[in-house]
Amino acid sequence: MTPEHFSEQLPEQLREQLGLGPDKVYAVIGEFSEPEDLVAAGRRIRQMGYTKLDAMSPFPVHGIDDAIGVPSSRLGWIVIFFSVLGALTALGLIYWVGVVSYPLVIGGKPLFDFSYSIPVTFELTILFTAFATFLGMWGINGLPRLYHPSFNYSQFHRASDDRFLLVIEAADPKFDPKASAEHLRGVGASSVEVVEG
Amino acid sequence: MSDHQHTTQGTTHGAAHGAAVDSYQLELSRWNAGRNALALAALIGIIGCLVGYASNPEHFFLSYTVAFAYTTFIGLGAFFFVMVQYLTGSAWSVTMRRIMENLMMTLPIGLLLFVPIIIGMKYIYPWMNPQVVAASEALRAKSGFLSQNFFILRGVVYFALWSLWVGSIYRQSTKQDAERSIRQMHIASKWSAPGLFLAVVVGSLAAFDWLMSLEPTWYSTIFGLVTLAGGSLSFFSVLTLVCLGFRKVGVLKNTITQEHYHDLGKWMFTLTAFYTYVAFSQYMLIWYANLPEETIWYRHRMMGDWLPVSLAMPFLRFLIPFFVLLCRGAKRSLGVITFIAIWSLVVEYIDLYWVVMPVRYKAGPEFHLFWLDLSALLTTVSICGLMFWSRFRAHKMIPVGDLRLEQSLHFENA
Known part of the structure; x- marks a missing residue:
């Protein structure tokens, strides 16, 4: 038997140390054995009015973003901002060096010209873009992180093997531990647990 | 989930996921309508060309x-990217590959379209x-290199090699419709690897001969x-428009x-x-080196009314299409x-x-002779179009025997 409140079996003191308890519920999580079932269940759960859903799977599942309503990422906006910043930095640098700081005519070329500035501008744009993409992704995902409450789900390790997890987060306005767990079972999830942490 | 054996049987498919059924053979009435439209366009174009040739051969041959170059480099773009699909084993492109291959099959007719270039050489090439x-x-x-006979010989050899390659790859592709074996895919890949050399290196030589030797x-x-990059972009544009037209x-x-x-x-x-x-x-290295024999090409394009065209190029070629297409939604x-x-x-x-x-x-551009430019364009495009269209008569519109077809039909971008 899988206990719905795993922590209820633990002594109070230990619960406190682990950061567990019915007042620190993170989510209800249920598992599916087929990716298609995950997508179908996700869609039905979302139709019930839940908005804060998550899914965990061993490999990318087509259509899950749409099914559980993952909003489009903010990453693109961060990236375009830094791309433009990179281009402006390069042009500004070349202009400042060539025209303001140390004007020197080389090979009869103008002190500043777009023609020879483009390669450096291109490279610096790419550099800024790459860093913004990588670090922005880490920032949005809250990485690096060594702990996540979903680790407390007893079948969590199988999300990287052969199970597909559907998560209804406690932050959802419609969330209720008992009712949400019932809803998950209703759409075919097994091993439904209320996860604390 | 898996009734592959059934779905590849006839001309229809779609039982697997309850998808609607498409016919993979173009209806004869549609085919006839397309052929008639293209034949009419070719007729109008050829009449325009003949009138142009009689009245102003100097301009006609440049228009031509x-x-x-416009149609030949689209064909070369198709040739290159069909081979890339075989070599990479792409699944996403399988449903469109036959249309790509039909575009590639416009290359052999280029030998016929090359004849007016031979006739007009003395008008075209200084x-x-x-x-x-x-x-x-x-x-x-x-x-020794830029001589009449060698130029003609090279052109004929280019088209002969391309025709041999596209014909061989196409034969495997259509053979697979019936045989449904992986063997054809392997043979097509074997042609494709050296074929990349033919498309890019020989394609470069063709651009040098036909366009660069103008100066x-x-x-x-x-x-x-x-030139090949421009042709490849045009090839994907044509492919997109053909698919959207269908x-x-x-x-x-x-x-x-x-x-x-x-x-x-x-x-x-x-x-x-x-x-x-x-x-x-190309531009930046020439600008920077500043050698007279190199800069002259851009100099000619900065004179008179050519200057606004040159200045518009970065916008037409890059800034507008790049930023329009930048977002995923676009x-x-x-x-x-x-x-x-x-x-x-x-x-x-x-x-x-x-x-x-x-x-x-x-x-600057001679806008009053634009009817002649359009006639020449109409001629080559409609003749290549007829070659392209003729393939839909005998063959399926998609490679029904391709082993990745099922995957391609249900392909989704992540």
């Missing part, structure tokens, strides 16, 4: 050079004039790549989905950037990619016109 050659030491030194003392090693009349509507159009959008986006990269590389919008496909095809024509015409017209 632009039109000939190095055909003995006085021009005698006056320039560089041209005297080049006269015979000028040279740029990357010129061939610039979609509009309900053909292959469930076979070529938004996911496939999204990928075509990505390719147009990529090639827009690639074209800009190589074209700018690449997934059929309206946006239709616009970009038409835009790219128009700009490719302006580009080739800008490459060819300043050789003769120093002061």
Whole structure:
């Protein structure tokens, strides 16, 4: 038997140390054995009015973003901002060096010209873009992180093997531990647990 | 989930996931209508060309050079990217591959379209004039390569090699429709690897012969790549428009989905950037080295009314299409990619016109002769179009025997 409140079996003191308890519920999580079932269940759960859903799977599942309503990422906006910043930095640098700081005519070329500035501008744009993409992704995902409450789900390790997890987060306005767990079972999830942490 | 054996039986498919059924054979009435329209266009174009040839052969042959390069490099783009699909084992493109292959099969007719170039050589190429050659030491030194017979021989050899390759690959593809074996895929891949050399290296030589030698003392090693990049972008634009045209009349509507159009959008986006990269590389190195025999090409394009065309190029070729296609949503919008496909095809024509015409017209484009340019374009496009269209009569519209077809039909972008 899988206990719905795993922590209820633990002594109070230990619960406190682990950061567990019915007042620190993170989510209800249920598992599916087929990716298609995950997508179908996700869609039905979302139709019930839940908005804060998550899914965990061993490999990318087509259509899950749409099914559980993952909003489009903010990453693109961060990236375009830094791309433009990179281009402006390069042009500004070349202009400042060539025209303001140390004007020197080389090979009869103008002190500043777009023609020879483009390669450096291109490279610096790419550099800024790459860093913004990588670090922005880490920032949005809250990485690096060594702990996540979903680790407390007893079948969590199988999300990287052969199970597909559907998560209804406690932050959802419609969330209720008992009712949400019932809803998950209703759409075919097994091993439904209320996860604390 | 898996009734592959059933779904590849007849001309229809779609039972697997309850998808609607598409016919993979173009209806004869539609085929006839397309052929008649193309034949009429060819007739009008040829009449226009004949009138142009009789009234103004000097201009006609230059117009024809632009039109000939336009269709040939689209064919080469198709040739290159069909081989890339075989070599990479792509699944996403399988539902569109037969249409790509049919576009590739327009290359052999290029040998016939090359005949007017041979006839008009003395109007087109300055190095055909003995006085021009005698006056320039560089041209005297080049006269072994830039001679009438060798030029014709090279052109014939290019088309012969391309025809052999595209024919061999196409034969395997259509054979697979019936045999449904992996063997044809392997043979096509074996042709494709050396074929890349034929498309890019021989394609570069063709660009040097037909376009760069219009200014015979000028040279740029990357010129061939610039031309091929433009042709490849045009190829994806044509492919997009053909697929969308079929979609509009309900053909292959469930076979070529938004996911496939999204990928075509990505390719147009990529090639827009690639074209800009190589074209700018050519410009910047010439600008920086500042050698008279190299800068003269751009100098000719900065004179008179050519200057505004040159200044518009960065906008037409890069800034507008790049930023229009930048967002994922734009690449997934059929309206946006239709616009970009038409835009790219128009700009490719302006580009080739800008490459060819300043050789003769120093002061700017000759707009009053535009009817002649359009006649030449109509002729080569409709003749290549007829070759393209004729393939739909005998063969299926998609490679029904391809082992990745099922995967391609249900392909989704992550």
